[in-house]
Amino acid sequence: MSKRTALNEEDVCSAIRDRVLEQRLAPGTKLTEESLCSIFGVGRTTVRRAFLLLTRDNIIELEKNKGAVVASPTPEDARQVFEARRVLEQAMLEKATANINGDDIKRLRDHLRDEEEALRQADIARWIRLTGRFHILLAQLSGNALMCKFLEQLVFQTSLIIALYGRTGTAPNCKGGDHERLVDALEDGDTKTAGEILTHHLTTIESQLVFKARSSEQDLHTIFATAND
Amino acid sequence: MSKRTALNEEDVCSAIRDRVLEQRLAPGTKLTEESLCSIFGVGRTTVRRAFLLLTRDNIIELEKNKGAVVASPTPEDARQVFEARRVLEQAMLEKATANINGDDIKRLRDHLRDEEEALRQADIARWIRLTGRFHILLAQLSGNALMCKFLEQLVFQTSLIIALYGRTGTAPNCKGGDHERLVDALEDGDTKTAGEILTHHLTTIESQLVFKARSSEQDLHTIFATAND
């Protein structure tokens, strides 16, 4: 008799967040209360609370009397997310180099091994989740839980952004061994190089986004405007 | 017949946030649902939602079956808040100098005038609120709403920290004309000096905190320990 303790709103939140991180929940997906209630076996109250929290983190959008949909960050949102990530992660990396020790390096190495393994097993969802988690792991070394929490939000939003504007949709966000080389530099105590790799890493990902036109009112206007000349 | 539209959870949130910013709501203050319901004329549902949001912003602490109290940041929290503020505000200031124009400077000047006037009228609550808002106003010039929102959280938390650990409790957090000199430097396009003033400003405030012992179990142990030798 498995005494299953009732799930709370945090559980629902992190479940949804994980699906977003894995890109198994696409932007725009409608989230009805009823379906989530039955999926997680919780009451509407809990789902409702989860919605409120996820809205705060820009993971879903809540419209009065219309319910919740997975957020669709605009190109401008994307710009701000990457700008914030460069600022935060750079700063946190510098803080981290002060506190870092052998155990930390080992933990990063272990994580990299997990990434590779997921990739080898073609478990893409897991791999995507892990590449996101790498940045959070790195942030935790800074010793600033507050900034860490904020970065988490940004990582989740990045996943939505890549889902919307990523070149191939799922695959190549954190490839190219950037993570490995970053850890190498960290181990050598070469903060400067580590910072450069990190910034370049983020800028590269951002530069590969393609803001193609999407179906919306705005785009309809554009379409008819161009058809008129 | 003033058709007063019903307040929602955001209204309740910002009302509470403002009181925290003004330091009229001290850390540890109990917030009962009933009292807030009657004060704002809303149902328990709304208050409850507001609580959830405020918890997310570290403005109140919510304990199961025990209700909500205004948050009491620890000294470590304080350290992280100021560290994050230095990082964020510095970065946002740099972004701001790229976009800034005459209107922006004028808006800052107007704000400074408001600050002075509040101080002259001895409207301390208003003055405290304005000094906090100055930093938010500055952040808005960066053109990054995301980082701006995060900084807002930090400013509110700073108010709690000063209420707890500030030397005189209410008065001298943002004095000394630092704000004026900062705007001067901005107007001259002297980003470097502006940045130095800002960082120094924050570091000064932090260094003036005094983490005196507070009444709690931990402190009781300490007190009796020192009495034993």
Place this chain on the structure above:
DNA sequence: TTTAGCAACATTGTCAACAATTTAATGGCT
């Protein structure tokens, strides 16, 4: 065929009653 209006349905929002828990108060007892 298209469109406007209407009706049936589904989903979300609100509220009040009830349950669970904590906090305050009462009353013996040493």
Place this chain on the structure above:
DNA sequence: AGCCATTAAATTGTTGACAATGTTGCTAAA
């Protein structure tokens, strides 16, 4: 008085019914 247990009051948590709103599908008229 001071302390502990028990009871009463107050506060928070949860649930379900109902109201408000949005959505879908249908009919009929142009």
